[in-house]
Amino acid sequence: MKTTYFADIILPVPLPRLFTYEIPEEYITHVELGSRVIVPFGKKKIYSGIIYALHDTKPEDYETKEILSVLDEHPAVNEIQLNFWHWIADYYMCTLGEVYKAALPSGLKLESETKVHYNQDWLPDGTLTAKENIVLDYLAEKKVATIQELNGITELKNSLPVVKSLLEKEALFVSEKLKEGYKPKTKKIIRLSEEYHKEQKIQNAFTDLSRAKKQLEVLMSFFTLIGGAHPDNFSKTIDKNDLKDRSGASSALIKELVKKGIFEEFDEQVSRLSKSNDTLLGVHTLNQPQQVAYDSIKQQFEDKNAVLLHGVTSSGKTEIYIHLIKEQIELGKKVLYLLPEIALTTQITSRLKRVFGDELGIYHSKYTDAERVEVWDDVLNNKNYKVIIGVRSSVFLPFENLGLIIIDEEHENTYKQFDPAPRYHARDAAIVLAHMHGAKVLLGTATPSLETYQNVQLKKYGLVELFERYEGIKMPEIVTVNVRDEVRKKKMSSHFSSVLIQQMNDALEKGEKVILFQNRRGFSPYLECNQCSWVPKCDYCDVSMTYHKQINQLTCHYCGNSYALPRVCKACGSPSLQTKGFGTEKIEEDIKIIFPDAKVARMDLDTARTRKSHETLIGNFERGEVDILIGTQMISKGLDFDHVSTVGILNADSMLNYPDFRAFERSFQLMAQVSGRAGRKNKQGKVIIQTSNPDNPVVVDVINNNFLNHFNSQMEERQAFKYPPYYRLIHLTVKHRNANTANQASDYLGEYLRSIFSHRVVGPQAPTISKIQNWHLRKIMLKIEPGVSLNKIKGLLRDAITTLVTHPGFKATVVQADVDPM
Incomplete structure (x- = not known):
């Protein structure tokens, strides 16, 4: 009796289950766990999915469909990845389909596009409506079109009913055409035809071309490029563009030589990823404090799987990372180097490239999708890359033989994915991934997160401290300026205190550089009417619009909606609209007025959207083409610049007063990190913190570089108010288009x-921003004490969410779970 085999497949749909398909006999020997397959879904859709399990048990609840085709000779996803995906989906309360969508580059996921075809064998029977005639007339000429094209051409709001009617009459048919997102990059290659691999034939060719002077020049240029008309060179190939450049020939001219059978032209696949032409340098010798730290890390790895390297800014942590990476490569292992921000990859990549060359791969969202597919393929097939440097999504790459994960600036909240699901934290996920591979984890930072430092206290993680800056550079001198006193004494120039202006003047006169930090982009956070206090708000979100002067528009930073600056108040008609507050764009404008001779640049999400713009900004600052760099938190993260003597933190109060239980922790981290940009490789720098409350304990701890005092005081508060790391949090966001329904x-x-759950439930309540993209939001928080089974809690939560969304009155409600929210 023939056994029928089935596959459980992960599909890119947010449904909490796998889908079982029958494996046709022709594919039984081709399918493996992790293979990509094409399957039908519903009546018309076609998806590519990933095989999660193979078995011979037919589902009882529904009729199985067959797999249409297998896309890979070898699996695109390995078994460790599938286990990792399962952990992500289970821990972060999402579906495997959502993890699949986040993990794979778009180029490896196929999309289905509905095409409508004209049936040329159909015979009209005279019963068509006017709308059907319009559609058929168009298709008779075009032969094939998408539903979207039919809507546009026929001016029908929805042509689907007409198409459905014509399908029933067999006047046309529908196909689902799969589009592959990734196409290999190729270049045209020229080689000598095999027939001409004989000297006599080449002599004949020269003779035959004696009258075609230009073609003869191309042939002579070809032989020059391959190193001469010697039999050893006959099999060599050259780039068609190189031949055109050398000979000055056109493509048509080369084509003539192909027609005559002298040349052969073909496509060769090339990488989109740039290759390093630099001479590789060896690793630098570690100084005595670095060597002690390096030895201590290796010693603690013997009985600890994770170690925290707590090193002050500019202590040389990156050099220690390089030594550890080199050691792993020599052992035949792979390394993942995680960074919190794309802006950081530019500097660190160039540094690591000088040591590891083409063994270093880069993976982040500023790479094109095709480039990300190539990195995925390289890692999957163990080609060139021994170390990958990337942001949070790098944890999803198909690693094998992973030996070490380095999580640089481990405290950063950008390691947490907010939307869409999975809402994972890359630091925590990386520790689980390392455990699955039997690898070690090194967490590095000058300002550890409370959770990580608590794990050190509990002896879960090892601890190595490096509190001496490289080459004995002193920690920066940090001073505070009371902004209220400066305003009262009329010493403020725009948003700059007299102390900061004087310090900037001194720095610029000495040819030194300045960094100004303001953690808000745009020109002004909002506009306000002086007469009636009206503030322009987004039509789709419950948030004021930010004014961007350069484009003279108001923009919502939550949904991207923007419109022109209103001339008068929409509430009272008064023309007296004024900007309130200040962002990086306003700072840039004011600085150019105060220091007209200084070269000023701004680094925020508006000026550094692309990979190249990041690299250009950082390169300009490094080369001395910029004197004053203004930026948001992008500039706070590990960037290493020479000759920065002055750092200004323009508004510490906006961070300290943010309504969040992590506000003090984040303020300490940001101020300490920004301060660390001063005095690197040069001399002791100076940091000016502008605040209305210089006695705030966080500011005092930053000035004294006293992390332990900050840690202890924050831990007391967290314990008193039942917050992490003492309690676990799960946020549930209830969303609906109607405000009343969201409330109910x-x-x-x-x-x-x-x-x-009794007292563990807090809320529901409206969040700070209670409407985003026309969705009304309400939040419920669960506080879970130690010792309670998190898996049991999540199971009960899933049941509760199902009960809500299946309730007749709440079927259009969306509930999003966020485990360990930031």
């Missing part, structure tokens, strides 16, 4: 949860 649904869910 969240109240219903809140009461349901309270009946199960």
